[in-house]
Amino acid sequence: MIKLDRPVCPRPDQLAARVYNHAENKEALINASYGKCMYCEALVRDVSFGEIEHIKPKIKYQHLEFVWENLGFICQRCNNHKRDQYEDAMPYINPYDEDPEEFLLASGAYVVQKQGNARGEKTIMDISLNRPELIEHRQELLNRVQKAIDAAFRTPDPLKTVLLEQLKLEASKEREFSFVISSRLALESI
Numbered sequence: 001m002i003k004l005d006r007p008v009c010p011r012p013d014q015l016a017a018r019v020y021n022h023a024e025n026k027e028a029l030i031n032a033s034y035g036k037c038m039y040c041e042a043l044v045r046d047v048s049f050g051e052i053e054h055i056k057p058k059i060k061y062q063h064l065e066f067v068w069e070n071l072g073f074i075c076q077r078c079n080n081h082k083r084d085q086y087e088d089a090m091p092y093i094n095p096y097d098e099d100p101e102e103f104l105l106a107s108g109a110y111v112v113q114k115q116g117n118a119r120g121e122k123t124i125m126d127i128s129l130n131r132p133e134l135i136e137h138r139q140e141l142l143n144r145v146q147k148a149i150d151a152a153f154r155t156p157d158p159l160k161t162v163l164l165e166q167l168k169l170e171a172s173k174e175r176e177f178s179f180v181i182s183s184r185l186a187l188e189s190i
Contacts, residue, residue, distance in 0.1 A: 001039055001093060001100035001111070001129070002179050007032045009068040020066050021052040029073040034174040037075035038095050039082075039127050040134055043176045044075045051076060055094055057084040072096065081128040092123045106183035109138035138177050142184055145170055149188055164190055 007028045014022035035045045044050035053074040058065040093100050103120035105112050111129045113120030152163035171182035
């Protein structure tokens with residue numbers, strides 16, 4: 001999970017008309033999350049349309065159903081796992097309002113909470129951020145990145161420097177699973 005910048009709502013008139021998933025508003029949230037799920041960072045549009053979801057569930061927080069700050073772009077899997085388990089006393093990490101790196105770490109293909117961080121643990125567990133298909137997909141990507149790191153370090157300069165700079169692109173915010181990739185590259189001081 002990465003820190004996201006919430007865009008200005010392009011169609012507040014649609015929220016006022018009680019339509020939270022208007023196409024222009026959805027597109028703004030998709031772009032803000034780089035087409036990735038705001039929680040798991042999987043590229044959503046490759047496999048589905050994705051959903052505009054309420055950070056605080058509308059069933060419990062009806063007054064926030066049409067509030068822009070309560071909406072985000074999410075994959076159907078995370079949305080299904082999340083359900084209505086949200087609690088005010090232990091809220092999920094909100095990547096629009098908080099930096100997830102204050103709560104979470106990447107340990108290989110796994111997302112883990114920082115030591116003693118109950119909110120990080122609850123977010124991981126309730127949304128199932130370490131479900132098998134995510135771990136498998138992250139691990140495949142990490143394996144490719146590791147091979148590229150190994151190849152770069154076997155290559156003499158100046159090509160080595162060029163290859164390492166290219167690797168940094170894999171950790172950019174718009175790339176799938178950038179959170180785990182940036183952690184892996186940090187281990188190599190790349």
